[in-house]
Amino acid sequence: MSEKTIGVFVGSLRKDSFSKKIAQNVIDLFPEGFTAQIIDIGNLELYNQDFDDNSTPPASWEKFRHEVGKLDAFLFVTPEYNRSVPAALKNALDVGSRPYGKSVWDAKPGAVISVSPGNISAFGANHHLRQSLVFLNIYTMQQPEAYIGNVTNVLGADGKITSENTKSFLKSYVDAFVTWINHF
Numbered sequence: 001m002s003e004k005t006i007g008v009f010v011g012s013l014r015k016d017s018f019s020k021k022i023a024q025n026v027i028d029l030f031p032e033g034f035t036a037q038i039i040d041i042g043n044l045e046l047y048n049q050d051f052d053d054n055s056t057p058p059a060s061w062e063k064f065r066h067e068v069g070k071l072d073a074f075l076f077v078t079p080e081y082n083r084s085v086p087a088a089l090k091n092a093l094d095v096g097s098r099p100y101g102k103s104v105w106d107a108k109p110g111a112v113i114s115v116s117p118g119n120i121s122a123f124g125a126n127h128h129l130r131q132s133l134v135f136l137n138i139y140t141m142q143q144p145e146a147y148i149g150n151v152t153n154v155l156g157a158d159g160k161i162t163s164e165n166t167k168s169f170l171k172s173y174v175d176a177f178v179t180w181i182n183h184f
Contacts, residue, residue, distance in 0.1 A: 018117065030174055044058075079116060085128055114148065
């Protein structure tokens with residue numbers, strides 16, 4: 001089996017983002033043969049098709065497209081903003097999907113984890129994101145689903161998960177994702 005590289009896309013740009021803390025914990029759960037890394041989406045200019053039409057895409061887009069195109073799979077870890085995904089994450093999806101016919105997302109496996117300090121666990125963002133992933137032809141793992149609610153109760157001051165139940169669930173989630181990735 002060759003080494004698999006998973007890009008982890010965190011929807012929140014906040015320095016102390018709960019989503020980023022969960023993502024960093026999840027990265028440590030991947031087994032040997034899988035390397036997961038957070039892909040920066042915070043420096044991408046807003047998508048404007050004029051740049052692609054004029055063959056003048058910003059350097060940040062070109063770098064992002066090249067980096068994402070080399071990945072074997074994608075993990076999206078997102079909070080919910082106004083019952084949807086944060087603009088930065090949607091922008092990254094748009095930048096990577098263009099120019100038309102050259103999407104870096106096409107036909108690769110993916111998975112979604114939503115994170116919230118509230119009880120609803122960013123359910124709306126999770127499902128709204130899945131709509132975009134279907135259109136982008138990302139083979140999104142259906143089960144198990146991952147909704148991390150009340151996240152402030154499962155993270156310690158150091159950003160590590162303190163809840164054994166949450167650790168165990170996320171380990172089983174990563175194991176299922178690894179199996180999903182290996183189907184492709």
